[in-house]
Amino acid sequence: MARVQYTLLDDARPLPSSPLSLLTGLSCDKADGRWLLNDRTAISIRAARPDDTAMLQILVRGLSLKSRHLRFFHAIRELLPDLLAQFTRADPTQEMSLLALIQQDGQQMPVAMAQYVSAPYPERCDFAVVVADMWQRHGIGIRPLRNLICIASAAGLEMIEGDVLDENEPIRQLMKDMGFTLAPHPDGPYLMKAFKPLAPPAWKCYAWAALLSRGRVGGKSFSDHCVN
Numbered sequence: 755m756a757r758v759q760y761t762l763l764d765d766a767r768p769l770p771s772s773p774l775s776l777l778t779g780l781s782c783d784k785a786d787g788r789w790l791l792n793d794r795t796a797i798s799i800r801a802a803r804p805d806d807t808a809m810l811q812i813l814v815r816g817l818s819l820k821s822r823h824l825r826f827f828h829a830i831r832e833l834l835p836d837l838l839a840q841f842t843r844a845d846p847t848q849e850m851s852l853l854a855l856i857q858q859d860g861q862q863m864p865v866a867m868a869q870y871v872s873a874p875y876p877e878r879c880d881f882a883v884v885v886a887d888m889w890q891r892h893g894i895g896i897r898p899l900r901n902l903i904c905i906a907s908a909a910g911l912e913m914i915e916g917d918v919l920d921e922n923e924p925i926r927q928l929m930k931d932m933g934f935t936l937a938p939h940p941d942g943p944y945l946m947k948a949f950k951p952l953a954p955p956a957w958k959c960y961a962w963a964a965l966l967s968r969g970r971v972g973g974k975s976f977s978d979h980c981v982n
């Protein structure tokens with residue numbers, strides 16, 4: 755795959771064709787639904803669905819050993835069925851996975867995924883993120899994470915946490931950029947605990963809006979959250 759030179763739009767304006775523009779009463783100046791590379795390649799973010807299992811496997815199988823180790827703490831070859839099921843359930847009070855996709859040769863290709871699992875709801879959730887190796891360091895990883903934080907906040911979760919390897923300078927830097935606190939981990943010096951208290955966000959992210967519009971958020975009323 756040829757490397758693409760690109761810049762991201764600072765304000766991540768949704769494209770006119772984005773479903774976001776079809777939702778009324780929504781001010782989404784910080785929404786991340788779709789944004790453009792400078793060659794006009796679009797990246798989009800959405801919740802992973804049950805029919806995304808092949809897409810998730812393509813992403814994981816394509817990761818370098820190092821990225822698999824940093825994301826899963828051991829070099830798994832592919833996602834086992836229980837993780838695949840978990841990553842495609844999309845229940846914001848329990849577990850949420852987001853996929854970042856690019857359009858390439860008429861096909862959607864996964865370039866990143868981020869997920870959280872709530873344990874227990876609503877006190878906290880654990881997150882993780884990975885970007886395909888050739889797409890790292892291009893401002894992609896922060897987007898699914900920001901959307902994930904919006905969804906977790908809107909779902910009423912009070913804290914988002916992640917275990918990160920001490921050697922993992924990129925995620926440690928990203929955590930600091932995103933206002934996470936890094937603290938020693940009880941399991942040993944090779945791990946750090948990253949955490950950030952959550953509050954209902956003042957804006958509605960694309961992925962959350964899409965879930966609401968598809969009626970995927972049942973049971974509880976979250977509609978007061980995330981709306982400007």
Ligand SMILES: CC(C)(COP(=O)(O)OP(=O)(O)OC[C@H]1O[C@@H](n2cnc3c(N)ncnc32)[C@H](O)[C@@H]1OP(=O)(O)O)[C@@H](O)C(=O)NCCC(=O)NCCS
Pocket residue numbers: 820821822824825881882883884885886889890891892893894895896897916917918922923924925927928931
């Ligand atoms: C960590 C990871 C998700 C970052 O995603 P990314 O798309 O490459 O990161 P971004 O381009 O969005 O960078 C955002 C910020 O992260 C930090 N960062 C990213 N890569 C970095 C690197 N190689 N060195 C230092 N800081 C880095 C920087 O602060 C960067 O901001 P800047 O570009 O303004 O300097 C990606 O490197 C990855 O998938 N790594 C393997 C899996 C992993 O470590 N997952 C975390 C376990 S939870």
